[in-house]
Amino acid sequence: DAGVIQSPRHEVTEMGQEVTLRCKPISGHNSLFWYRQTMMRGLELLIYFNNNVPIDDSGMPEDRFSAKMPNASFSTLKIQPSEPRDSAVYFCASRPQAAGANVLTFGAGSRLTVL
Amino acid sequence: AQRVTQPEKLLSVFKGAPVELKCNYSYSGSPELFWYVQYSRQRLQLLLRHISRESIKGFTADLNKGETSFHLKKPFAQEEDSAMYYCALSNRDDKIIFGKGTRLHILP
Numbered sequence: 001d002a003g004v005i006q007s008p009r010h011e012v013t014e015m016g017q018e019v020t021l022r023c024k025p026i027s028g029h030n031s032l033f034w035y036r037q038t039m040m041r042g043l044e045l046l047i048y049f050n051n052n053v054p055i056d057d058s059g060m061p062e063d064r065f066s067a068k069m070p071n072a073s074f075s076t077l078k079i080q081p082s083e084p085r086d087s088a089v090y091f092c093a094s095r096p097q098a099a100g101a102n103v104l105t106f107g108a109g110s111r112l113t114v115l
Numbered sequence: 116a117q118r119v120t121q122p123e124k125l126l127s128v129f130k131g132a133p134v135e136l137k138c139n140y141s142y143s144g145s146p147e148l149f150w151y152v153q154y155s156r157q158r159l160q161l162l163l164r165h166i167s168r169e170s171i172k173g174f175t176a177d178l179n180k181g182e183t184s185f186h187l188k189k190p191f192a193q194e195e196d197s198a199m200y201y202c203a204l205s206n207r208d209d210k211i212i213f214g215k216g217t218r219l220h221i222l223p
Contacts, residue, residue, distance in 0.1 A: 003158075033211065042121075042215030043159075043201055056210055091159065095209075102147060102205055106159040 004107035006092050012113045018080040021110045024073055025094030033104060034067055034077050037089040046090075049075065082114045117142040119204050121214035128192045129222045136187040136217050138176075138202030147205040148178055148185040151213070154198045162187075162200070172196070197221045 005024040013019055025032050033048040047057040052069045060067070064083070069075040079086055089111045093104040118141045128134050140146060150162040163171045165178040165185060176187045185202060202214045 031209065035213070043213035045210070045212050048210060050209070055208070093159075095211075102209060102211075103149075103161050103164070104151075104159075104211060108158055 004092055004094050004105055006090075006107035006110050008110055009108060010111045010113075012115065013082055014115050015083055016081045017114075018078065019082045019086075019112060019114075021077040021090050021092075021112070023075045023077070023092030023107060025075070025092070026096075026105055027073065028096060029094035029105070030072070030097040031095040032069060032075050033093045033095070034075070035091040035093065037091060037109070043091070046077070079112075082112075084114045087112055087114050117146070117204060117206055117212060119202050119212055119214035121200075121202055121217050123217045124215070125218045125220065127220045127222055130194055131191050134187075134189040134192045134196065134219065136200050136202075136219065138185045138187065138214060140183050140185065140202075140204050142183075142204060142206060144207055148176070149203040149205070149211075150174070150176055150185075150187050151201045151203055152198050153201070159201070192221050194221045194223065 007022045031050050034046040036044045045059045047060055047067045048055055049069045067077045089109045091109045092107045095104050120139045122137050148165040151159050152162040153159045174189045176185050178185050197220055199216050199218050201216045203211055205211045
């Protein structure tokens with residue numbers, strides 16, 4: 001298994017542009033988490049899904065952020081319009097359903113720079 | 116509200132000296148606590164979890180419910196321990212939140 005796959009690895013865009021980050025979780029994992037990493041705030045939970053259903057999106061900063069999980073093997077995090085303060089590393093992580101397997105496997109992250 | 120607090124952003128320790136990374140949490144129920152680590156140019160990965168009660172790479176952490184703490188300890192630091200360490204908490208809804216992280220720098 002290639003693990004959790006995120007794309008793009010790096011994105012540089014201008015303020016006001018739409019950004020779409022993608023994630024493919026590990027096959028068989030039924031939970032998917034999106035986190036944002038910055039020096040000031042550390043690792044913030046944005047949203048998480050169980051069985052493709054959003055469970056808690058209270059960490060999504062504002063309406064400019066949206067996330068979808070149309071099927072068990074794909075999720076997107078969209079920022080529209082993007083702002084310089086959105087610059088961060090965005091991580092996707094997945095987790096299996098098995099009891100006691102409450103451990104996240106992280107992707108490599110998507111580093112976003114908004115100019 | 117649940118929260119994880121790591122009071123130190125940066126901790127510098129000499130090689131061979133003891134290490135203690137602090138983590139305090141607030142949660143009204145019975146949480147599950149974890150330590151995750153991110154080595155340079157590697158992915159975030161699990162280091163240990165309190166229910167396993169095991170030592171990984173010489174690190175241990177004990178859940179102290181009275182003090183609501185889950186400090187990470189190692190008796191003798193090694194240079195390869197230099198990394199970013201995150202304490203994490205999972206609640207009954209399986210939501211997992213992280214602290215702000217502590218960068219551990221092992222001095223030669």
